[in-house]
Amino acid sequence: MKNTALTSTHEALGAKMVPFAGFNMPVQYEGVNAEHDTVRNAVGVFDVSHMGEFLIEGDHALALIQKVTSNDASKLTIGKAQYSCLPNEEGGIVDDLIVYKVKDDSYLLVVNAGNIDKDWNWIQSKNDVGATMRNLSDDYSLLAIQGPKAVEAMQSLTSHDLAAIDFYHFIVGDFAGIEHVIISATGYTGSGGFEIYCKNSEVKQIWDKVFEAGASYGIKPIGLAARDTLRLEMGYCLYGNDIDDTTSPMEAGLGWITKFTKDFTNSEALKAEKEQGPKRKLIAFELDERGVPRHGYDIVDANGHKIGEVTSGTMSPSLNKGIGLGYVPTLFSEIGSNIYIQIRKNAVPATVVKLPFYKK
Numbered sequence: 001m002k003n004t005a006l007t008s009t010h011e012a013l014g015a016k017m018v019p020f021a022g023f024n025m026p027v028q029y030e031g032v033n034a035e036h037d038t039v040r041n042a043v044g045v046f047d048v049s050h051m052g053e054f055l056i057e058g059d060h061a062l063a064l065i066q067k068v069t070s071n072d073a074s075k076l077t078i079g080k081a082q083y084s085c086l087p088n089e090e091g092g093i094v095d096d097l098i099v100y101k102v103k104d105d106s107y108l109l110v111v112n113a114g115n116i117d118k119d120w121n122w123i124q125s126k127n128d129v130g131a132t133m134r135n136l137s138d139d140y141s142l143l144a145i146q147g148p149k150a151v152e153a154m155q156s157l158t159s160h161d162l163a164a165i166d167f168y169h170f171i172v173g174d175f176a177g178i179e180h181v182i183i184s185a186t187g188y189t190g191s192g193g194f195e196i197y198c199k200n201s202e203v204k205q206i207w208d209k210v211f212e213a214g215a216s217y218g219i220k221p222i223g224l225a226a227r228d229t230l231r232l233e234m235g236y237c238l239y240g241n242d243i244d245d246t247t248s249p250m251e252a253g254l255g256w257i258t259k260f261t262k263d264f265t266n267s268e269a270l271k272a273e274k275e276q277g278p279k280r281k282l283i284a285f286e287l288d289e290r291g292v293p294r295h296g297y298d299i300v301d302a303n304g305h306k307i308g309e310v311t312s313g314t315m316s317p318s319l320n321k322g323i324g325l326g327y328v329p330t331l332f333s334e335i336g337s338n339i340y341i342q343i344r345k346n347a348v349p350a351t352v353v354k355l356p357f358y359k360k
Contacts, residue, residue, distance in 0.1 A: 004049035005141050005200040006207060013221055020224060021113035023050040028223035035226035036317040039191050040358075043147035043214055044222035048195075049203065052116035052137040054109040060129035061105050068126050069099060070249055070270075072259040076101040081168045081186055084257050085249055086122060087265045091273070092245040093252070095119050096237065098186060100170060108182075108197075110142075112239045126265070141203035143196045145210060146222075146230075150193035153217040157209055158183065162194070176209035178202045188227060190234035190358060229314050232323065235284050235355030241295060242282060242311040242325050251278045251327065281333040282311070284357065285350040287322035291343050293350075298342040299326050307332055310341065318358045322348075 002023045011017065015026035026047065028035060038044045056064060065073045071084035078101050086094035095115040100108040111119045116137050124133060145154060151162045157176045160183065165171060170184035175196060182197035198206055211219055228238070237243045237252060249258045250273045260271050287293060293313030298306045313324030324341070332339055335354050340347040 002050070004047055005203045006047045006049065009204065009207060010047065010221070015221070015223060018224075021050055023113060025050060026221070026223045028225045029221050032223075032225045032229060033317045035220065035222045036229050038218065038220045039147045039189050039222055039226065039230055040318060041148065042218040042220075043145065043149040043153045043193070044220050044226075045207070045210060045214075046144040046146065046222050046224075046227055047141075047207075048144050048227075049141040049200075050113035051142050052111040052113060052119065052135075053140050053142075053197070054111065054120065054123070055134040055136055056107045056109060056123075056131050057134070058105055058130065058132040060131045061107055063129045064123070064127050064131040065099060065107055065109075066262050067129070067264055068123050069097070070254075070258040070264060071099070072261050073099055073101075073107070074262070076107075078103060079169055079171060081170055081184060083168075085243075085254060086119065087249065087267075087270060088122075088245055089266055090245070091248045091266060091269055093239075093243050093247060093249060094122050094245065096239055096243060096254075100182070100184070102172070114240060139200060141198055141200050143198075143203065143206065143210065144187050144189075144193065145196065146187045146189040146193035147191050149214075149217045153214040153219060154194065154210065156213050165194075176206040176213075178206060181206070188236055189230040190236075190356060191230070191360075228312075229317055232312050232314055232325070233316055233318055233356065233358035235325065235357065237282075237325075238312055247282075247327070248273060248278065250274050251280055252282045277330065279330060280308070280327045281330050282325055282327055283333050283337075283352045284355045285324055285326070285339060285341070286319075286353050286357065287341065288349040288351060291322050291341070291346070291348045293322050293324035293341045293343065293348075299328055300340045300342050300347055301332070302338070302340070304340075304347060306342075307339070313341075316357060322350075323357045324350075
């Protein structure tokens with residue numbers, strides 16, 4: 001089990017620690033709902049240093065990224081980030097990731113913690129163009145400072161105007177007394193804020209100064225459980241639940257990050273799938289009655305026949321109702337369609353809805 005540079009800090013704060021993707025991680029501090037509300041209404045801080053970071057550099061860096069990712073990285077300018085995925089040869093997804101253009105021939109790829117080795121090996125196997133690859137995952141930490149008060153609360157820690165950093169843009173600058181920190185207007189919560197990339201040796205100083213600066217704004221540490229409820233309310237996919245090696249970007253509603261302006265892994269087959277339309281789709285649903293849908297529960301039709309299963313589900317803290325995602329045949333995927341979630345012996349009625357569940 002790996003630790004982050006802040007593990008002892010979380011333990012001192014009384015966090016409940018759990019194994020996650022091979023790391024010892026804080027799942028919650030004071031409770032999921034309270035932490036969820038903090039991020040929706042004020043500002044909270046997640047230690048997500050378990051995430052992986054790869055640096056792809058050199059004259060052929062872009063060529064490699066274009067080959068392995070579904071989105072069009074040629075559209076990136078320095079200081080801009082892009083959500084993308086790594087398609088496999090069979091129509092599924094190796095991982096989803098964010099690509100940052102740091103310099104003209106330098107890109108940072110941020111991947112999921114549980115897929116670091118898998119992704120590295122996959123990209124390396126496709127690197128016949130001679131791009132330079134460096135795995136920085138063990139040396140870097142990542143803090144997500146999220147919530148509507150994040151900009152105001154953190155402004156005193158940097159000489160840069162945080163409000164001027166547009167969504168999915170970033171700068172490399174000073175933060176909390178450390179030079180050359182990546183300050184990125186990204187996150188996994190839908191409530192705004194930043195992600196801060198720094199060296200492991202720097203993260204404790206940054207953590208302490210972040211909490212000092214945010215004290216009057218109600219800042220709190222937030223665990224992975226609230227990260228999950230926050231991302232689900234936005235309908236953001238979680239790798240291993242909603243997308244995996246067997247789910248295509250078209251099925252998962254990720255056609256918007258799949259650009260056929262270039263050739264990439266399995267692009268011909270994915271293009272054909274887009275033109276024909278996928279046979280199943282990832283839907284969002286809300287329960288019409290009380291209940292909590294959970295990962296793995298069956299989705300059934302009016303006659304009780306299984307048509308799919310829940311990939312992510314929870315009781316939404318913001319909406320106070322059961323919400324979830326799951327794959328069903330395209331026939332059942334229209335907004336307003338009636339489906340049922342098998343919760344133990346009860347088939348609980350649910351309605352297919354448009355994402356996001358949570359609207360500000």
